[in-house]
Amino acid sequence: MVSIAIMGHGVVGSGVAEIFTTHKQKLYASIGEEVYVKKILDLREFPDSPLADRFTKNFEDIINDLEIRVVVEVMGGLNPAYDFVKRCLKAGKSVVTSNKELVAAHGAELLEIAKETNTNFLFEASVGGGIPIIRPMSQCLVANNVDEIAGILNGTTNFILTKMIEDGMQFDDALKLAQELGFAERNPAADIEGHDACRKICILASLAYGKHVYPDSVHTEGITKITLEDVRYAEAFHCVIKLIGSVKRLADGKIDIIVAPMLVPNKSQLANIDYEFNGIMVRGDCTGDVVFYGKGAGKLPTASAVVADVIDCCKHLKTRKFLYWADGNGKNILPWEESSRAMYVRANGSNVAEKAEKIFGEVTVINKTDAPADEKAFVVKAMPYSEFAEKIAQLEADGVSVLSSIRVADL
């Protein structure tokens, strides 16, 4: 029997406890012994839980219990999760977490401690919820140099955008529903402002390129400025608007990394990923494109990934799985203003298209039947963002009022 503890009994933690109860026989068969949930840490009482006798409010009950070999951290946030996880690893206990904020902020340090203490620090659920992505990238795709990763990495924003587009639902109502369904972060600003997707692309970039990428070095935009008008113009241009996390390997060894809403062509594999589903495209130099798809948020999908990591830890109590990246200093990151993409622009004023062509060269005007007479939307060819911003300033100086601009993904 292997004893484990779970820290946090919220959406994910209660799912983990549930799977260890409902799938006990299945899990026993996969490792040949019982995984026993000995302690559950939470600040609230859960008298109706079938595991009610295992709850504690005191972390010391877990850290001091020598029988507990694997600890699951599903509390979220940095405090006290960072301190508790570090202490568990230093005490020789393996740790499994779904906490992307923790991995994105302290992954390199925690992986180093795990290396020193011959423990495992696994975080499959931190990216893509129930989708296997960390293990495939660190094992199955290990022969590849990763040229690019692009993904819809946040279930809440994808759910909101889908509800707005498909059902005409208002932004706030769609967010409320995502919160009720357990998809959103405790502070949903992390979802809608893009920070959650940023943490996830940072984890994938760190894994792919071997150096920690910290979220504050990544330009991040959320979905709060997306309007239904832009959505409809995007449709007329055979695209959908999605919040994309993207990282590309450049010829000089730097990486081009960004999180922003983008127009995604309908023919792209990422275009038809809706609601809380995530999709992640990994372009390897040997494999070409490999696409991962599934539920990126929610109780049981996320708990499924956590439980799989726990089983992996239980199977490797004496050996370390090789999952590692070194600390990073941000010097390998291209300044975001130098990153090039085609841009969609919506503007109003007189002779918008002519003025835009004078400044940008050839532009593709998007025709939409019910557009206001003085409004035009167009797409300009790829150029560094700094150049785009200069040209937009010239357009505005020419009497055009720019209402929105959104990157166009080359996917």
Ligand SMILES: NC(=O)C1=CN([C@@H]2O[C@H](COP(=O)(O)OP(=O)(O)OC[C@H]3O[C@@H](n4cnc5c(N)ncnc54)[C@H](OP(=O)(O)O)[C@@H]3O)[C@@H](O)[C@H]2O)C=CC1
């Ligand atoms: N929900 C999802 O779909 C997904 C979530 N994640 C990540 O998983 C983690 C957990 O998410 P989720 O389950 O949704 O969050 P919840 O807020 O639902 O659950 C967190 C639980 O931890 C408890 N907790 C917080 N701080 C402490 C503490 N100091 N001591 C003891 N218990 C504590 C909370 O108690 P209380 O409520 O009383 O504060 C709550 O029960 C987060 O990092 C999240 O980003 C990852 C993938 C998907």
Ligand SMILES: N[C@@H](CC=O)C(=O)O
């Ligand atoms: N809030 C997150 C939860 C999973 O990581 C999301 O919506 O994707």
